Amino acid sequence: MNENGANIDLLFRNGLKDFEVLPPPDVWDGIHPAVKIKSRPIILLRVAAVVTVLLALGFLTYRWSREVPGRSAESVMAFNIPVTSPVITVPLDKPSYSPVSKLNKVNNSSSVLIESDNQAAIQNEIVPADSPDQILNIQEIKYLAITRNETINGKFLTPSNTSKGNSIKIKYPDLQYFQENIPTKPKNRWSIAAMASPTYYSSFGSGSDELSKQLAAAEQPIVSYSGGVAFSYKISKRVTIQSGLYYSSLGQKVDGINSFSGFRPYDNTKGDHNFEVPTTTGIVYTSNPDVFLSSDATNRIVTAYSSDVFDPKKASLQPVSSSLSQNLSYLELPVILRYKIVDKTIGINLIGGLSYNMLVHNTVYTTVDGNKYPIGDTKGLNPLTLSSSLGMGMEYNFSDKLSLNFEPTFRYYLNPFSVTTGSFIHPYSFGIFSGVSYKF
Amino acid sequence: MSEIKKIIKGCLAGNRRDQELLYRRHAAKLYAVCLQYSGNDDEARDILQEGFIKIFGNLDHYKHEGSFEGWMRRITVNTALEKFRCRHNLYRVDDIDTIQEPDAEPDNQDYAGLEANDLLGIIRELPTKYRMVFNLYAIEGYSHKEIGKMVNISEGTSKSNLSRARVILQRRVGSYTGIKKKVVNE
Numbered sequence: 001m002n003e004n005g006a007n008i009d010l011l012f013r014n015g016l017k018d019f020e021v022l023p024p025p026d027v028w029d030g031i032h033p034a035v036k037i038k039s040r041p042i043i044l045l046r047v048a049a050v051v052t053v054l055l056a057l058g059f060l061t062y063r064w065s066r067e068v069p070g071r072s073a074e075s076v077m078a079f080n081i082p083v084t085s086p087v088i089t090v091p092l093d094k095p096s097y098s099p100v101s102k103l104n105k106v107n108n109s110s111s112v113l114i115e116s117d118n119q120a121a122i123q124n125e126i127v128p129a130d131s132p133d134q135i136l137n138i139q140e141i142k143y144l145a146i147t148r149n150e151t152i153n154g155k156f157l158t159p160s161n162t163s164k165g166n167s168i169k170i171k172y173p174d175l176q177y178f179q180e181n182i183p184t185k186p187k188n189r190w191s192i193a194a195m196a197s198p199t200y201y202s203s204f205g206s207g208s209d210e211l212s213k214q215l216a217a218a219e220q221p222i223v224s225y226s227g228g229v230a231f232s233y234k235i236s237k238r239v240t241i242q243s244g245l246y247y248s249s250l251g252q253k254v255d256g257i258n259s260f261s262g263f264r265p266y267d268n269t270k271g272d273h274n275f276e277v278p279t280t281t282g283i284v285y286t287s288n289p290d291v292f293l294s295s296d297a298t299n300r301i302v303t304a305y306s307s308d309v310f311d312p313k314k315a316s317l318q319p320v321s322s323s324l325s326q327n328l329s330y331l332e333l334p335v336i337l338r339y340k341i342v343d344k345t346i347g348i349n350l351i352g353g354l355s356y357n358m359l360v361h362n363t364v365y366t367t368v369d370g371n372k373y374p375i376g377d378t379k380g381l382n383p384l385t386l387s388s389s390l391g392m393g394m395e396y397n398f399s400d401k402l403s404l405n406f407e408p409t410f411r412y413y414l415n416p417f418s419v420t421t422g423s424f425i426h427p428y429s430f431g432i433f434s435g436v437s438y439k440f
Numbered sequence: 441m442s443e444i445k446k447i448i449k450g451c452l453a454g455n456r457r458d459q460e461l462l463y464r465r466h467a468a469k470l471y472a473v474c475l476q477y478s479g480n481d482d483e484a485r486d487i488l489q490e491g492f493i494k495i496f497g498n499l500d501h502y503k504h505e506g507s508f509e510g511w512m513r514r515i516t517v518n519t520a521l522e523k524f525r526c527r528h529n530l531y532r533v534d535d536i537d538t539i540q541e542p543d544a545e546p547d548n549q550d551y552a553g554l555e556a557n558d559l560l561g562i563i564r565e566l567p568t569k570y571r572m573v574f575n576l577y578a579i580e581g582y583s584h585k586e587i588g589k590m591v592n593i594s595e596g597t598s599k600s601n602l603s604r605a606r607v608i609l610q611r612r613v614g615s616y617t618g619i620k621k622k623v624v625n626e
Contacts, residue, residue, distance in 0.1 A: 008609050009578035019556040020468035023488055030489045035496040304526035
């Protein structure tokens with residue numbers, strides 16, 4: 001028997017070696033939408049790129065916020081007077097000191113001290129100001145004289161103390177220069193806004209095969225929501241850069257999938273899931289052993305418990321629903337630019353930018369009498385997606401500080417939610433964000 | 441870089457053309473394996489589909505050591521076993537114990553004229569458990585100890601199932617070759 005057994009083994013081993021049978025042509029159609037692509041390095045590169053961009057933007061924003069308001073407050077800027085500044089010669093034999101007096105026109109103080117090379121004090125007469133827009137900072141004049149003291153030969157500018165033949169040369173920058181540097185109260189460019197919106201989610205499907213079209217046909221978007229906090233920095237009068245943290249929840253309903261409860265006593269499998277339902281956003285895996293799924297359409301569900309193996313009606317399972325709901329939640333990190341088209345009480349902004357969305361919650365459920373009955377989750381989802389957004393914002397300013405915002409926004413996801421191939425389905429959403437903004 | 445390496449690299453990069461090329465090149469051979477392990481065509485088709493999804497999903501784990509075809513075959517066989525375990529745990533395969541064994545060992549050892557298609561037909565007529573054990577032992581080369589763990593049976597049961605499978609196969613092969621010869625002679 002052993003020899004015969006070995007012979008029969010050899011007969012089948014050799015006979016079936018290299019044997020080929022062409023599979024049914026539509027098998028591939030069921031494979032390629034479910035193929036998962038593990039492109040972790042690409043994701044890491046993208047994350048690194050986004051982090052770099054955000055850090056760079058953060059650094060630039062910090063620099064702007066530090067530099068712009070502080071420039072005019074620093075009197076030491078007088079050291080940066082250009083060497084090519086005009087030289088005014090004051091002949092001291094004539095009681096005319098137009099440059100100095102011009103400088104001092106502005107001062108209603110009793111005297112101005114200008115230090116000379118011999119450390120003597122130069123006192124000037126009180127000269128009434130001709131025009132209030134030529135107010136100068138005394139401190140700046142003092143610095144001016146110190147920095148250019150090699151050109152001051154005289155001791156005092158008062159006529160009584162001047163000697164004939166002496167002259168005072170004072171280099172000073174244009175008055176305009178001083179006028180530009182008049183210290184003003186720095187304006188805070190930061191603002192914070194809280195926004196929320198109901199969103200309508202759907203997708204542009206360009207699946208070339210029948211399966212993709214079938215999947216998309218059975219799916220209905222459900223109303224979702226999005227909301228969060230945004231910080232804005234006003235770069236210029238019209239341009240504002242905005243970032244923040246948003247939370248968005250979106251999903252879809254998959255019709256034609258019948259769910260039953262009470263399957264646990266019949267579930268003897270050792271696998272982690274019993275049913276797989278392909279959808280355009282990924283493959284739904286059941287994790288609830290009490291649930292049994294069936295479909296009216298053939299090949300809609302991948303399972304060992306096919307209709308020829310298990311009949312839920314014979315086993316008296318309790319019907320639950322005829323559809324599944326997929327819910328996905330994302331944390332969004334946006335970088336948005338706003339351009340103010342109309343800057344009045346009611347302002348209008350053009351809004352555009354990019355958001356990185358991190359998947360934080362993923363569940364599949366069905367609804368029974370208003371209660372959610374958990375089924376499992378969707379596999380093959382991209383943990384990070386990039387979306388672009390474009391919108392038109394209306395801004396009603398209650399006061400200088402407070403405004404009400406109303407922003408219809410269209411968002412297009414640049415990469416699909418799922419890492420399945422062949423479907424090329426890009427989700428999009430439309431939301432009308434509204435909220436309040438406070439300017440610091 | 442060899443062609444298969446290029447195709448694998450393309451598959452990993454998400455190139456659909458390479459994925460389809462990989463499938464087209466190996467589907468026929470793997471489908472024959474699926475048919476060998478399944479009792480009906482629908483089941484074979486499901487095994488092939490699930491097997492290829494696993495192959496694509498685990499391509500990054502393939503280290504280019506050993507035969508790629510052998511690696512794919514092992515995944516396909518494991519998928520078939522998962523399906524088998526799933527069904528076996530749900531329903532007892534009663535026909536295994538009630539099946540009638542041949543009365544005696546066939547005398548005819550002349551297997552000439554049997555084609556691969558005939559052999560496949562014969563092997564698929566075996567009861568599921570016998571088919572599994574015979575395939576794993578005779579075709580794949582696993583030991584009874586390994587088969588016991590894979591199919592969730594004892595080593596002794598594996599040996600017993602193999603023995604019964606061989607007897608049935610010998611009988612059917614004998615009948616088959618006899619019929620064939622008769623047809624040829626007529």
